[in-house]
Amino acid sequence: MVGPDHQRLKLTFFPIRIGRVPQIVSMIRQFVRYKASANHVQPDIVITAGTFLELLMVRLSRRTRKAFKVTWLRTIWVDQKTYRIPALIRPLVRKTEAWLLRGADLILGNGSDIAERYSVYGLKVTVIRNAVDLVRWSAPAPKIASPIRVAFVGRLAIDKGIVEFIEMARRVKSGPLADDFIFDVYGHSGEEALVAKAADAGILIMHGAVNNEALPAVLAELDLCVALTKSDPSRGGGGTSNAMMEQLASGRVMLAWDNMIFRQWLNPDNAYLATQNDVDGLIKQLYEIRLSPENARRRAANGHATVSHFGVDAMMNNFDEALQQAYESYSKTNPLRPRSRD
Known part of the structure; x- marks a missing residue:
């Protein structure tokens, strides 16, 4: 939805055609075709957000490839797709x-x-x-009363830790404190079958997307959210999680892996951390939360205080400064073109 503060934006949507061909292929085709046929002035600056694939679209279009190109990486693409890329060709893909x-x-990068x-x-x-958006995600403090609601919110992907979350829930539900916790899963795109199987066994509740x-409103009803994206020296990190920031802004208790991704934001004073892949470590932290809800709150x-310094205005000021510095340097060696209508 475009509100009054965003009327300077002219939005064009490309519907993704789902089929055997990867969705990005459909997106690239539509973008290149649109830019080749539409009556657009060549833009001075093009900004892409996501991965290198969006930049690839820009480089394939004659209307955009000569512009000043900004790529805002939200993740490390090859690492995110590690489980789908054969190890033999992974170095070449990197x-x-x-x-590109x-x-x-x-x-x-974020x-x-x-x-x-x-x-x-x-x-x-x-x-x-x-x-x-600190205002949008504001919520009352979590109750942290039995049963404590523990949630996985996001893509149901292996690299996001859904397998470990399910195993954590299974062990807790088979132990003496089974009735003290409820495990919720919100999300799609990935290991739906594993989640559905666990839900059928009564281990967790599967809510879907x-x-x-x-x-x-969903976050406001939860006590605790997990942040289990994996990182290791050979793969690197995975970027900052928007979901984690939203959950911090909503004041939820965070339970996360103690790795290079989350250490940028989380520490033992504002979250509960466990050694990556250590399910028993996660369970130990859950039990600590149960024993000391006041400390968890x-x-x-x-x-919430940590993330309060990262509102939209602060980010846009940083972006504006970085863009101006880079574009001024670029303009010294590249002739300036008339301001584009695109």
Whole structure:
């Protein structure tokens, strides 16, 4: 929805055609065709957000490839797709990704783990952390009363830790404190079959995908959210999680892996951390929360305070500064064109 504050934006949507061909292929085709046929002035600046695939679209279109190109990385694509890319060709895919990113005039990332990962390939990434709408996600403090509601919110992907979440729920529900916890899963796109099987066994409740408009109300009813995206030295990190920031802004208790992704934001004073892949460590933290709900509420409040410095205005100010500096440097060696209507 475009409100009064965003009327400067002219939106064009490309419907994704779902089939055997990857969805990005449909998106690229539509974008290139649209730019080739529409009567648009060549833009001065093009900004893409996501991965190198959006930049690929820009480089394939004659109307955009000569513009000043900004790529805002939200994740490390190859690491995110590790489980789908054969190990034999993974190094080649990484190098191809880096080669394509060199076509950007400014590369931004939403986490220092992204910057560190791509620096291996000689790429400079300017870090601008994600922003969160603090007002929209505001919610009453969690109750943390038995039964404690523990939730996984996000893509049901292996790299997001859904397997460990299910195993944690299974062990707790087979133990003496089974009635003290309820495990909720909100999300889709991934291991739905595993989640459905666990739900059928009474281990957890499977809610499926939730409309973003309804998500603040959903979070307000939860006590604790998990952040279990995996990271390791060979794969790097996964960028900052928007879901984690929203959950912090809503004042939920956070239970996360103690890895390079979440250490950018979380610590033992504003969250509960466990060694990555250690399900028993997660369960130990759950039991600690049960024994000391007041301490859990304190950490949740600290988490909210941590994210309170990362509102939308602060992020846009950082972005504006980075863009101006990079574009001024670029303009010294590239002739300026008339301001575009696109």
